[in-house]
Amino acid sequence: MSTLKAVRGTRDLLPPETALWNRIEATARSVFGRYNFGEIRTPIFEDTSLFARGVGEETDIVSKEMYTWEDRARAQSEKSQMLTLRPENTAGVVRAYIEHKLGETGQLQKLYYIGPQFRRERPQKGRYRQFFQVGAEVIGPQSAGSESPLRDAEVLEMLATLLDELGITGWMLHLNSVGSSADRERYNQALREALVPVQDKMCVDCQRRAVTNPLRVLDCKVPEDQPIIETLPKIADSLDEESKEHFAAVTAALDAAGVPYTRNYRLVRGLDYYTRTTFEFTHGGLGAQNALLGGGRYDGLSEAIGGPKAPGIGFAIGLDRLVLTLQSQAGDAPVAAVKVDAYIAPMADAKDAEKLKTINAAGLALARELRRAGLSIELGEGSFRLKKSFDAADKTARRIVILGEDELQSGILTVKDFSSGVQTKVPRAELAALLAG
Ligand code: HAM
Numbered sequence: 001m002s003t004l005k006a007v008r009g010t011r012d013l014l015p016p017e018t019a020l021w022n023r024i025e026a027t028a029r030s031v032f033g034r035y036n037f038g039e040i041r042t043p044i045f046e047d048t049s050l051f052a053r054g055v056g057e058e059t060d061i062v063s064k065e066m067y068t069w070e071d072r073a074r075a076q077s078e079k080s081q082m083l084t085l086r087p088e089n090t091a092g093v094v095r096a097y098i099e100h101k102l103g104e105t106g107q108l109q110k111l112y113y114i115g116p117q118f119r120r121e122r123p124q125k126g127r128y129r130q131f132f133q134v135g136a137e138v139i140g141p142q143s144a145g146s147e148s149p150l151r152d153a154e155v156l157e158m159l160a161t162l163l164d165e166l167g168i169t170g171w172m173l174h175l176n177s178v179g180s181s182a183d184r185e186r187y188n189q190a191l192r193e194a195l196v197p198v199q200d201k202m203c204v205d206c207q208r209r210a211v212t213n214p215l216r217v218l219d220c221k222v223p224e225d226q227p228i229i230e231t232l233p234k235i236a237d238s239l240d241e242e243s244k245e246h247f248a249a250v251t252a253a254l255d256a257a258g259v260p261y262t263r264n265y266r267l268v269r270g271l272d273y274y275t276r277t278t279f280e281f282t283h284g285g286l287g288a289q290n291a292l293l294g295g296g297r298y299d300g301l302s303e304a305i306g307g308p309k310a311p312g313i314g315f316a317i318g319l320d321r322l323v324l325t326l327q328s329q330a331g332d333a334p335v336a337a338v339k340v341d342a343y344i345a346p347m348a349d350a351k352d353a354e355k356l357k358t359i360n361a362a363g364l365a366l367a368r369e370l371r372r373a374g375l376s377i378e379l380g381e382g383s384f385r386l387k388k389s390f391d392a393a394d395k396t397a398r399r400i401v402i403l404g405e406d407e408l409q410s411g412i413l414t415v416k417d418f419s420s421g422v423q424t425k426v427p428r429a430e431l432a433a434l435l436a437g
Contacts (some may be wrong), residue, residue: 003371006046007129008123008127008129009012009120009121009123009129009130010128010129010130011128011130015337016336016337016338017041017323018125019338020323020326020327021132021319021323022116023111023302024134024166024322024323024326025114025134025319025385026103026205026321027165027166027310028092028112028114028134028162028317029112031158031162031165032112032136032158033160035154035158036112037110037111037112037136038110038111038112039111039112039114039370040093040096040111040112040113041084041113041114042089042092042093042095042096042318042372043085043087043092043118043151044086044115045083045084045086046083046084046091046092046095047081047082047083047084048066048068048082048083048084049077049082049090050084050091050095050305051088051091051259052064053082053304053305054086054090054091054094054095054273054301054305055087055091055160055271055272055273055306056271056272056273058212058272059270059271059272060214060270061087061088061119061270061271062087064120064317065087065119065120065121066084066085066087066118066119066120067084067118068082068083068084068085069081069082069083070082071083075328084401085118086118087115087117087118087119087126088133088271088316089113089115089117089133089135089316090135090137090271090273090301090314090316091273091301091305092114093111093139094137094139094298094301094302094305094307095305096264096311097109097139097307097310098302098306098307098308099306101137102140103140103141103307106140106141106143106144107144108138108139108140108144108145108146108151109137109138109139109140110137110138110265111136111137112134112135112136112137112355113133113134113135113136113141114132114133114134114135115133116130116131116133116320117130117131117132117133117316118130119131120300124165124288124289125286125287125289125315125324126149126286126287126288126289126318126320126324127289128320128323131230131241131318131319131320131418132318132319132320133316133317133318133319134316134317134319134322135143135295135314135315135316135317136155136314136315136343136360137311137312137313137314138155138218138312138313138314139302139310139311139312139314140310140311140312141308141309141310142311143308143404143433146310146311146312147246147299147311148248149246149249149250149253149276149277150249150253150282151313152253152276152277152297152313152326153249153250153259154253155252155295155313155314156173156175156250156254156259156261156269156279156316157254157257157259159173159293159315159317160173160259161279162317163281163292164300166322166326167326167329168283168292168322168325168326168329169329170283170284170285171280171281171282171283171292172262172281172283173259173260173261173280173281173433174261174262174264174265174267174277174279174280174281174282175251175254175261175262175277175279176235176245176263176264176267176268176277176278176279177235177236177239177244177250177276177277177278178235178242178244178269178274178275178276178296179235179238179239179240179243179266179275179276180240180242180243180275181247181274181275181300181353182240183235183238183243183430184215184238184275186238187215187233187235187238188214188215190233190237190238191214191215191217191232191233192214193218193233194231194232195210195214196210196233198228198397201226201228202217202220202225202228203220203222203224204253205222206210206219206220206222206225211238212381213294215268216268216270216420217232218231218232218266218268219268219270234265235265235268236265236402243276246276246277246328247276247277249259250277259278261279264280267279267280267317269294269296271395273298273300273301274295274296274297274298275299275300276297277294277296277297277299277301278294278295278296278297278374279294279295279315279408280292280293280295281293281294283321283325285324285325285328285329286321286324286325290317291316291317291320291321292321292322292325293315293316293317293321294315295313295314295315295316295429296315297311297312297313298311298313298314299311299312299313304397306370310394311341312345320361331351335354336420337349337396339396339397339398340376340377340398341370341376341377341397341398341399341435341436342370342375342378342397342399342401342415343376343377343378343379343380343389343392343393343396343399343400344363344367344370344377344378344379344380344400344401344403344433345380345384345386345389345398345400345401345402345403345406346359346360346362346363346379346380346381346382346404347359347382347386347389347402347403347405348382348383348404348405350382350383350385355382355405356382356383358404358408359382359404359405360381360382362403362408363379363380363382363403364379366401366403367379367429370431370432370435373432373436374390374432375432375435378392378393378397380392380393380395393418394418397418398417398418398419399415399416399417399418399435400415400416400418401413401414401415401431401435402415403418411427411429412425412426412427412428412430413425413426413427413431415431415434420423
């Protein structure tokens with residue numbers, strides 16, 4: 001029988017690497033807390049039409065990459081339904097905002113999430129079919145200031161703070177405005193016209209995009225196409241006054257806060273809900289998949305999925321890519337496992353079943369006492385020989401505590417500290433204090 005493996009594009013995360021994931025998540029929660037964001041957890045699967053209407057039928061995500069299935073009715077009272085594993089979380093958050101009438105509070109909703117997302121993409125370094133995002137959304141009625149460029153700048157400033165606190169060096173913020181949907185319509189038209197005389201000199205993908213979705217030409221990475229793309233009209237020239245002013249206010253606030261950015265006219269993003277500000281943070285250490293995170297404003301998303309007007313802005317960080325970046329910065333040194341405070345080695349004659357049972361039980365009782373005192377403890381096994389216990393202890397713990405029959409009777413335990421090599425005898429009542437030092 002062939003051995004079963006994790007499905008292509010998915011992977012297991014194991015200790016000690018998971019400690020790094022936990023550290024990143026804890027830092028994100030701490031930073032988000034300081035900006036007054038609360039956590040939201042939405043379901044991992046949703047009605048397929050949420051993504052079709054929210055993210056956009058024409059996008060790669062919806063047209064090619066979703067895991068969708070028919071959930072057949074199990075009872076007369078139920079209807080069959082098309083369901084999809086969420087490829088991203090913004091649509092789910094906005095659905096929840098509408099469903100729970102969060103707009104009626106009159107307040108801005110500041111929500112963050114951490115969780116898995118699913119896209120059937122071609123797997124490669126930094127690109128998986130199940131990946132993790134840490135994201136946040138600021139959404140609310142216009143009267144709560146949800147459209148203010150200050151919100152855009154604050155979200156970007158928060159991201160800069162988070163990356164700095166995580167110790168990510170050398171990130172770059174690419175910033176653009178894709179304007180209102182009318183601006184985009186105008187720009188699409190301008191691009192379509194500009195592409196007519198040049199498209200047959202471009203790659204086959206661009207020839208197709210020139211007809212179906214001219215905006216996507218800007219994503220092209222084929223080197224020969226780049227000089228042609230540089231000559232195409234820029235979206236900045238299609239923005240109306242309002243969009244221009246909004247963008248100018250975002251950059252002015254970033255300048256005032258000292259957050260560095262570069263204007264990237266080609267940043268149009270692959271999801272249809274964006275309006276006005278769009279952004280990505282990239283990192284050189286990531287290779288081809290260099291976007292650490294992406295986001296932007298989505299002033300019409302709520303209405304697109306049947307809700308009230310609720311402008312918003314948000315982002316999602318690729319957690320897998322954040323981990324890769326921190327690992328590449330640390331060089332190839334593997335993440336060191338953290339050692340526990342002590343290893344308890346119960347010791348008894350392995351051939352004497354009664355004694356073994358007694359000493360193992362005493363070992364568990366001692367471990368319980370120490371763990372409840374806040375210490376991290378690894379518990380050994382009474383049948384191990386002394387050398388085996390020492391070897392196991394040395395790999396996992398800073399010290400070994402010997403618990404043999406003599407120790408059990410006298411209440412005096414032997415502790416050896418591996419870093420100093422010092423061996424001490426200590427009364428049981430003083431053990432926790434010694435190990436806490
Ligand atoms: P996105 O650009 O599709 O935006 O994804 C955000 C980030 O998720 C990417 O920059 C990347 O780091 C990571 N990511 C995307 N696909 C994969 C993959 N297959 N494997 C590993 N990492 C991946 C969104 O998802 C929007 N919902 C962001 C947003 C929130 N916009 C407004 N609010």
